[in-house]
Amino acid sequence: MSDALLEDLVPLGANRAAALAALVELGGVAGEGKEMLNVTVPKAKVVEALRACRAAGLEMLTDIFGIDYLTYPGHRGKRFAVVYNVHDVRGTDRLFVRVEVDDGESVPTATEVWRGADFLERETFDMLGIEFEGHPNLRKLLTPEDLDGHPHRKDFPLGETPTLFNDGRFLDPAAFRAGLTGRNPGLTGWSGGARRGVTSTEGTLPDEGRGKA
Amino acid sequence: MSVKPVNPPRDESELPGSFSTRYMRINVGPQHPSTHGVLRLVVDLDGEQIVSVKPQVGYLHTGFEKTMENRTYQQCVTYSNRMDYLHAFAHDLAYVLAVEKLMDARVPVRAQRIRVILTELNRIASHLVFFGTGMLDMGALTPYFYCMREREGLMDIFEAVSGVRMNYGYFRVGGLYQDVPDTFEQMVRTWIDAFPKHADEYYNLFMANSILKARTQGVAVVTRDMAIDYALTGPSARASGVPLDYRKAAPYSTYDEYVFDVPTREEGDIYARMAVRFEEMLESCKIVRQALDMLEPGPVKDPDRRISLPPRRELENSMEAVIFHFKLVTEGFHPPKGEVYVPTESARGELGYYVISDGGSMPYRVKVKAPSLANLQSLEPSSIGGLFADMVINIASFDPVLGDVDK
Numbered sequence: 001m002s003d004a005l006l007e008d009l010v011p012l013g014a015n016r017a018a019a020l021a022a023l024v025e026l027g028g029v030a031g032e033g034k035e036m037l038n039v040t041v042p043k044a045k046v047v048e049a050l051r052a053c054r055a056a057g058l059e060m061l062t063d064i065f066g067i068d069y070l071t072y073p074g075h076r077g078k079r080f081a082v083v084y085n086v087h088d089v090r091g092t093d094r095l096f097v098r099v100e101v102d103d104g105e106s107v108p109t110a111t112e113v114w115r116g117a118d119f120l121e122r123e124t125f126d127m128l129g130i131e132f133e134g135h136p137n138l139r140k141l142l143t144p145e146d147l148d149g150h151p152h153r154k155d156f157p158l159g160e161t162p163t164l165f166n167d168g169r170f171l172d173p174a175a176f177r178a179g180l181t182g183r184n185p186g187l188t189g190w191s192g193g194a195r196r197g198v199t200s201t202e203g204t205l206p207d208e209g210r211g212k213a
Numbered sequence: 214m215s216v217k218p219v220n221p222p223r224d225e226s227e228l229p230g231s232f233s234t235r236y237m238r239i240n241v242g243p244q245h246p247s248t249h250g251v252l253r254l255v256v257d258l259d260g261e262q263i264v265s266v267k268p269q270v271g272y273l274h275t276g277f278e279k280t281m282e283n284r285t286y287q288q289c290v291t292y293s294n295r296m297d298y299l300h301a302f303a304h305d306l307a308y309v310l311a312v313e314k315l316m317d318a319r320v321p322v323r324a325q326r327i328r329v330i331l332t333e334l335n336r337i338a339s340h341l342v343f344f345g346t347g348m349l350d351m352g353a354l355t356p357y358f359y360c361m362r363e364r365e366g367l368m369d370i371f372e373a374v375s376g377v378r379m380n381y382g383y384f385r386v387g388g389l390y391q392d393v394p395d396t397f398e399q400m401v402r403t404w405i406d407a408f409p410k411h412a413d414e415y416y417n418l419f420m421a422n423s424i425l426k427a428r429t430q431g432v433a434v435v436t437r438d439m440a441i442d443y444a445l446t447g448p449s450a451r452a453s454g455v456p457l458d459y460r461k462a463a464p465y466s467t468y469d470e471y472v473f474d475v476p477t478r479e480e481g482d483i484y485a486r487m488a489v490r491f492e493e494m495l496e497s498c499k500i501v502r503q504a505l506d507m508l509e510p511g512p513v514k515d516p517d518r519r520i521s522l523p524p525r526r527e528l529e530n531s532m533e534a535v536i537f538h539f540k541l542v543t544e545g546f547h548p549p550k551g552e553v554y555v556p557t558e559s560a561r562g563e564l565g566y567y568v569i570s571d572g573g574s575m576p577y578r579v580k581v582k583a584p585s586l587a588n589l590q591s592l593e594p595s596s597i598g599g600l601f602a603d604m605v606i607n608i609a610s611f612d613p614v615l616g617d618v619d620k
Contacts (some may be wrong), residue, residue, distance in 0.1 A: 034314055034553045059441050060457075062563055063582040072571050083567075085582065089441060089455050091462030091556065091563075116443035119590050142271040142619055151279050152578075158283065 013093035015057030019086075020095070022052035028097075040081075040098045043107060049097055050084060050113045058086040058095055061110065064120035066128035070154040078102045080130055084110065106131040127152035236264060239601075243272050247350050247605045250615030252589075254608075261600050266593045270586070273619040281579040285545030286312050286386055289576065293566070294380050296583060297617040300339040302332045303559035304581075305384040310465055310555040311566040312386045315548040318520055323511040324388040325466045326504045330401060331374065331383070332466075333497040333504075337408070338367040339560035339612075340490045347487070347609035348419060351428060356419050363411060366404045373400060386546075387515030401505060405498050412495060420491055429483040433595040433607040436481055443594065444587045447562025449611050452489045453481035459558040471503045483603075483610040490612075519546050545574035554582075561585050561612055585617035 016037065020030060023039045026049050031038040041049040050061070063085040069075040078100040087094040099107055109132040110117040121132045122141040129150035132138055140147075149156055236257050243253040251272035257264040277296055281289045293308040294301035306328055313320060345360035368378045374393050375383035383390050419425055435445065440453040450457055458475040460468040476492035478485035514521040522541055523534035548570040556565040562584030571577040588611050596604045 034551055036552070036554055038552075060444050060446075062444050062446065062587065063567075063580070065567070065580045067569065067578055067580075072577060085554070085567075087556075089457060091457045091459050094554075094556070096554075114442055114444065115594075116445075116587060116590050119586060120444075123586070140271075142274040144271070151276060156279075158279075 013088070015088045016093040016095050019053045019056035019058050019093075022056055023049050023097070026052065031098075036094070036096060038083075038096045038098055040100060043099050043101060043105070046084075046097070046099050047108045047110065047113060050086070050110050053086045053095065053097065054113060058088050058093060060089060061086050061114040061117055061120070064110065064117060064124050066124045066130050066152070068128060068152060068154045078105075080128060082107055082124065082130060101130060103129075106133045108133050109135040111135055126150065129153065235259065243269075248608060249346060249613060250618075252608070252613065252615055252618070254604075256601065256604070258601060261602075263596050263599055263601060263604055266596045266604065268589055268592060270589070270615070270618050273615045275616075275620065277620050278579050278581060281576055283575060285574050286548065286576060287541075287545055289579070290382050290384060290386075293581075294382055295616065296581065296620055297559065297561070297564075297585070297614045298379060299342055299614050300335050300560040301379070301381055302328075302335040302384070303557065303564055305381065306332050306466065307555065307557040307559070307564045308566045308568075309384045309386050310557065311553050311568045312548065314553045314555055315551055315568060315570055316386065316520060316546070318387045318515045318517060320388055320466075320515055321512045322467065323392075323509060324513040326508050327389060327393055327513065328384060328466050329468065329471075329504045330501050330508075331371070331381075333500045334367050334370060334401070334404075336497050336560045337494045338364045340494050341367075343490055343560075343609070343612045344415075344419070344487070347606065347612075348425075350606050350609045351425065353419065353425075356415065359411075359415060359418070363408065366407075370397070370400050370404065373397065385514070385521075387517065387520035389513040392513045398505060398508070401501065405501050405505075408498055409495060412491075416491065420488065426484060429487065429606065429610075430480075432483050432603050433599055433610065434481045435591050435595045437479075439591065439594055440481070443591045445562070445591045446587065447559070447584050448489045448493060449486050449588055449591070450562065451475065451477045452485035454479045457563070459556045459563060463556055465555060465557060467504075468500075470507070471500045473499050473503075483606060486610045547572060547574050556582075559584055561614065561617065562588055581620055583617045583620060585611075585613040585615070586620075589613050589618055 020037065020039065023041055024030065026041055026045045028039040028041040028049060031040060061084060065083055067081045067083065068079065069081065070079055080101045080103070082099045082101060084097040085094070086097060101107055107130060109121060111121065111134070118135075118137070119141060121135055122137070122139060124130055125132060125138055126140040126142055127150055143151060236259055239256045239258060241254040241256055242248040243251040248254065253269040253272070255267040255269060275295075277292045281292055284292070289308060290305055293304040297304050341360040341364045345357040348356040371381060372378050374397060375381040375390070435449070435453045437454045440450045440455050445453065445455070446457055454477060456475060456477050459465070461475055473496045476489050476496065478489055518537050523531070523537050527534035528538060550570055550572045552567065552569045554565050554567045556563055558564070563582060564584055565582040567580040567582065568576050569578040592608060592611060596607050599607070
């Protein structure tokens, strides 16, 4: 899309126009959203691109998040997109800087440009497993430490997730429910009638011990 | 009150976690009234002085964004307001605005004005909780009762409108669930006529109180540069001289038709953050009064049958209406493919829903830009070098809602 065409479509503020020019120079490709401006930049240039945005007057980084396009119909290109939501201090100009990454790839950190990127990158890492190179403290932010996986990935299992707890207890939902309905004693050891309880489930795998109690 | 610079550690053995006794590591929360929710802070102290504050969040993580991917667009309204339970209407509004933009819905003006009235009243209610609980952290018990008394009147209005006092879920994509009751206008007028007079009393009672000023002025300063660097938004940013308010910058829902000011301060201390919110309550009153004056009878739902349920009377004599009703309730509508983001102003800061549609009847991805998470990051730089007792009121001054932080 040529610059002239783009200016027709999106009423650009001065800051956004300057930032867009700088990003296009860095190899960015502008895309069109609903009254939003997306610019996809090469991964290696992302820190430079964000610095350029900040220098051009888009001084605030409000949000960083990832999108998993695994099941998006007709999606071509890499699996994930990391989106940086930057705007100016008056809130009138806004631009979304996007970087495309595949599973296992990492993105350079933006904490050198904005210190506020700290929590936002940690949240993105937690939710999608995208690593940020050079982040001072890249730990999970929201999910518990013993949760395996990254919930916002499209292949994260919903609901029926077998859970291994810290103390070694293993909870398999199917077995648990079977135990409650009495069709199969399951992990609870209850098969209807008087409740017998469980002697020990320590260290047992989900299939062992089933039906014995 | 002057803030002493933190003395740097003399060698490795003095760092927290070593056997040295110079620094003390204290765990605050997650279950403590001063943290305003389930917020845990790991604080390192040098005597009374703070060396570092590390917020640990996630205790209230509910996975709303993931849940919304598996609900129809209309059902998601149930979840949006549960994030920020103090300013719930703002979350509802931000969500429905994003989906309406995706659908190109034409929301009737009456519905937009009612949305503005409720959102602004809710903003006042949220700020009242801020004042009540914030003062409680300073040991002032009286303001809490006054603030809750005022808020009770607002809760009555919300209950009359939506049927509940919390988690309203009253906005729908394309308009409102139903029109407001006949008593609505009178209830709101009575409340906003009384409030400014009461607000004067409160101003004299606490904002002009010399003890409160001594406690909060010059304490926990967030400079303008710091606010920009840490993406602080909302009243907290406006207290540091960042004039960011999306009701002015990107007006939505007829905000451009009302005359109101955006209070800003330059000091960036705790008192400034309180003062900005205090003035904001009165500005919200102005907006509500203007919106009420402009409120005219009319429909409250987009007549577009793609989005809104057909009227009840049509179900009795129109087969098409029954089919539309059935399809909308069971399957929902299908917005075209695309990505939208609408920034709005909640009582805490910039609030926006980034909604991605893949053409299906459920959102492909919803990302909530919740203000509290970003705002919480300013807690550490503003607390360092200050006193531990000041940090407790500093948490309150950013007004975090942990449901908003953890989503």
